[in-house]
Amino acid sequence: MSFASSVEPKHHPDCCMAISQPLLHNLANLLPHGPAISVLSIGSGTGLLESLLSDLLDNSYDVCGVEVSPNVNKYLPEQNMFFVGGTWDLCSQAGRSHVWIFTYPREPKLIKQYLELHDHVNLSKIIWLGPKMDWQDYEGVFSSSRLSRLTTLKDCGAAAYEMIVVAEPEP
Numbered sequence: 085m086s087f088a089s090s091v092e093p094k095h096h097p098d099c100c101m102a103i104s105q106p107l108l109h110n111l112a113n114l115l116p117h118g119p120a121i122s123v124l125s126i127g128s129g130t131g132l133l134e135s136l137l138s139d140l141l142d143n144s145y146d147v148c149g150v151e152v153s154p155n156v157n158k159y160l161p162e163q164n165m166f167f168v169g170g171t172w173d174l175c176s177q178a179g180r181s182h183v184w185i186f187t188y189p190r191e192p193k194l195i196k197q198y199l200e201l202h203d204h205v206n207l208s209k210i211i212w213l214g215p216k217m218d219w220q221d222y223e224g225v226f227s228s229s230r231l232s233r234l235t236t237l238k239d240c241g242a243a244a245y246e247m248i249v250v251a252e253p254e255p
């Protein structure tokens with residue numbers, strides 16, 4: 085891969101979120117441990133962030149992406165991609181994944197629908213990455229769901245105007 089992550093967050097045309105080494109390491113450290121952890125990035129775009137994350141993980145993790153069009157993905161292996169019929173459509177793989185990632189999702193409604201239809205007992209975390217100014221539109225979707233314990237990561241390697249929030253079930 086031609087992208088070398090830096091200590092400071094850096095933009096790449098293939099990812100909405102600025103990427104840094106600390107950001108990738110923080111994401112990796114958030115993932116649960118287990119023999120077969122399935123991570124699903126919903127709206128993965130080119131898959132750059134997901135591919136860099138996957139490079140940090142051992143083979144007990146399976147990082148997959150979901151997209152609308154097969155033409156968008158550039159970095160994730162073909163077998164790690166799922167496709168849906170349109171922006172309104174949901175991917176049933178979510179019902180088997182332990183972690184969902186949403187990076188710069190386009191609208192809260194998609195997450196709400198995933199939570200209504202595909203939340204399941206083994207889903208332990210949802211990781212939201214995006215602009216701080218967008219979070220207010222998403223917070224209510226999580227706080228009214230089973231995964232209502234919300235943690236905003238501090239010093240997480242994101243750009244000053246971006247943030248990472250982790251949604252988990254209440255203990």
Ligand SMILES: C[S@@+](CC[C@H](N)C(=O)[O-])C[C@H]1O[C@@H](n2cnc3c(N)ncnc32)[C@H](O)[C@@H]1O
Pocket residue numbers: 098099100101126127128129130150151152153156168170171172173174186187188189190194
């Ligand atoms: C703003 S882009 C973010 C892409 C990528 N996560 C990034 O940060 O660069 C939102 C992406 O969500 C995808 N998308 C929209 N609706 C979707 C759906 N129902 N299922 C999967 N992907 C969807 C779009 O095709 C688009 O690539």
